[in-house]
Amino acid sequence: DQQVKQNSPSLSVQEGRISILNCDYTNSMFDYFLWYKKYPAEGPTFLISISSIKDKNEDGRFTVFLNKSAKHLSLHIVPSQPGDSAVYFCAALTHSGGGADGLTFGKGTHLIIQP
Amino acid sequence: DGGITQSPKYLFRKEGQNVTLSCEQNLNHDAMYWYRQDPGQGLRLIYYSQIVNDFQKGDIAEGYSVSREKKESFPLTVTSAQKNPTAFYLCASSRAWGMNTEAFFGQGTRLTVV
Numbered sequence: 547d548q549q550v551k552q553n554s555p556s557l558s559v560q561e562g563r564i565s566i567l568n569c570d571y572t573n574s575m576f577d578y579f580l581w582y583k584k585y586p587a588e589g590p591t592f593l594i595s596i597s598s599i600k601d602k603n604e605d606g607r608f609t610v611f612l613n614k615s616a617k618h619l620s621l622h623i624v625p626s627q628p629g630d631s632a633v634y635f636c637a638a639l640t641h642s643g644g645g646a647d648g649l650t651f652g653k654g655t656h657l658i659i660q661p
Numbered sequence: 662d663g664g665i666t667q668s669p670k671y672l673f674r675k676e677g678q679n680v681t682l683s684c685e686q687n688l689n690h691d692a693m694y695w696y697r698q699d700p701g702q703g704l705r706l707i708y709y710s711q712i713v714n715d716f717q718k719g720d721i722a723e724g725y726s727v728s729r730e731k732k733e734s735f736p737l738t739v740t741s742a743q744k745n746p747t748a749f750y751l752c753a754s755s756r757a758w759g760m761n762t763e764a765f766f767g768q769g770t771r772l773t774v775v
Contacts, residue, residue: 555701580763589667589751589766590704635704649694649753649764653703 549573550638552652560660565623567655569636572617576638580649581610581621584633593634594621623657631659663688667752667767674739674746674774682737682770684752691756693735694764697721698749707750710735739772746774 551570559565569579577598582590596603596610596619603610609622623630636652665686674680686693695707706719710729724743729735735754739746749771753764 550703552703582766587749587769587771589665589753589768591766592763595763637704649704649706651696651704653701 547572548653549576550636550650550652552634552636552655554655555653556656556658558658558660559626561628562625565621565626565630565657565659567621567623567634567636567657569619569621569652570617571619571638573638573640573650574617575640576650578639579610579612579619580637580639581608582635582637582651583630584635584654590635626657626659628659628661631657633657665752665754665765665767667750667770670768670770672770672772674772676774677741679741680739680746680772682739682750682752682772684735684737684767685733686735686754686765687733688754688756688765689732690754690765691732692754692764693729694753694755695719695725695727695735695737696751696753698751698769704751707737746772748772 549572580595581593583593584590594605594608594610596612612619633654633656635654637649668683694709696704705721708727710716713732716727716729726738751769752767755764
């Protein structure tokens with residue numbers, strides 16, 4: 547049973563427009579969420595994160611929104627640039643008993659920025 | 662420069678052989694992880710280590726083994742018991758266990774079993 551879901555395998559957006567990548571989760575114990583960006587044959591790189599005590603976190607062109615009641619988060623990229631073309635993974639973790647388990651990842655969304 | 666290094670980048674092995682993937686970090690991170698990526702599967706956790714001399718099974722540990730004798734190193738052995746070993750393997754580390762911190766990933770090792 548997948549606890550972190552990215553239901554769009556791919557997304558195509560025109561350069562300069564807004565890219566919105568969505569992520570849903572089922573485990574209500576998740577309390578920290580991260581977005582990673584991955585180019586082919588490379589390791590993922592951290593992009594932005596959000597704690598469950600917040601509903602928004604912004605870093606330059608990237609903003610992550612968290613809706614806890616809907617168990618939904620989204621990553622907004624404004625404006626989209628050609629270098630943003632990559633696979634984006636949503637990840638979540640939970641802290642319990644003083645420790646944290648490994649990150650639980652979604653299957654990823656391939657973002658394609660068109661000129 | 663600090664970072665996390667996986668070697669080799671590409672690895673070919675015959676079916677039935679054990680193979681060990683290397684992962685080294687000089688970030689002074691306590692926690693280390695191994696993930697496997699398959700097409701359409703995202704990243705799945707194989708093993709993780711909170712601290713040196715300790716490690717725990719992840720979601721898909723069967724057919725794999727690890728060791729954490731040094732803080733800097735977390736090698737993964739893919740044994741002959743792993744039924745589908747061909748995959749892209751990613752090692753990661755994070756600063757401390759139990760804290761909100763992102764993981765830093767290595768460049769990955771693509772293992773092909775023929």
